[in-house]
Amino acid sequence: MNERYRKGWAALTALAPEKAQAVLDSLADIAPDMGRFIVEFGYGDIFTRPGLDPASRQVATIAALTALGNAAPQLRFHIEAGLVAGLSPEAVVEVLFVATVFAGFPAGLNAITVAREAFAAKGVKVPPVKIDGREADDRRRRGIEALAVTSKNAGQKVLDSLADIAPDFDGFILDFSYGDVISRPILTPAHKEIAMIAAATARGTMEPQLRVHIKAARAVGLTREQIVEVIIQMAVYAGFPAALNALSATRAAWREMGE
Structure with missing residues (x-):
């Protein structure tokens, strides 16, 4: 155990005390180094960086995995981790709504199915949210x-x-x-923009929209450092090319804003 591994393992077990070891065990027979990469890089190098709190990191991860549409086991893991990090079940569902805007209804519906399974496993019941005054x-x-x-x-x-x-x-x-989705009051404006930046980065084909939401994130109070942290984290979930492209879009957005 090097320092990166110790730090990563502590972060992973704090988020998923019942599943952390199972992640490593599932890889032991074929690719044990993948488990080490997850702990050392995904958690030791990235998740433990100080720029974002754990709940915000889970908002980004849940949105990205929903937008990718091909990572149901990992989405379930991070929905459960999101609850541990302090997200309410209602907030998790709202992240899925926001990601649906970027990834489409099939991705959103599949994510809702995963969330239902995750909530059931944790004994969490989520009554439908009723928002008054939305004629x-x-x-x-x-x-x-x-x-x-x-x-x-x-x-x-x-x-x-x-x-x-x-x-x-x-x-x-x-x-x-x-009018229907982004105006909903369950998530903070900052968490909505984190979800949208993460989803657009993960999709990898939304450079104009990414620039729009990078500017929007600044408008609702996210710092430049927080925006960059969201994108750095996407290297873990959507790959380095997606993160590099998003950083280029971020640079362009800031240039357009005169920052």
């Missing part, structure tokens, strides 16, 4: 207001940007993405 005819207003929080005066730009090819689609962005 159907207020969707556009809510969407424009939610967008204005992070992207001042951008509502009309969204409406105008697709007028020449898909005039209804810009309305879907405002009414559904922002």
Whole structure:
């Protein structure tokens, strides 16, 4: 046990006291070094960095694994770890809603199934969240207001940007993405942007949208260091190319902001 391993093992067992050893045991017969990489790099080098608290790191990881759409066992592990880190079950479900905006309904539905299994295993019951005062005819207003929080005066730009090819689609962005989902009050604005940056990074094909949400993250109070930490963590879950591309988008966003 070197210092990286000791530090990583302490972080992993704190998040998953009942499953940490099982992760290593599952690899012992074929790739024991993979288990060492997970502990030393994933947790010893990355997770224990001081830039983000454990709950925020789990928001990022849950969003990324949902967006990837091909990592159900790992998603279940991190949903359970998210509960240990202090996320409420309702907050976990909200992260899945946000990731659905970026990854689509099949990915979101699969993630909901995984969450149901994780909650059942932990004996957690999640009553459906009812948010009062969300009349159907207020969707556009809510969407424009939610967008204005992070992207001042951008509502009309969204409406105008697709007028020449898909005039209804810009309305879907405002009414559904922002009015129905992003405006929901369960997650903090910072956690919403962390989830969106993580999902967009993990998908690997969303450089324009990533720039938008990097700017939005700054608008809701995330520091440059926190944004970079989210992206560094994505190297563990989405790979180094995805993280490198996201860092390039971050640099471009800051340049556009004059930072």
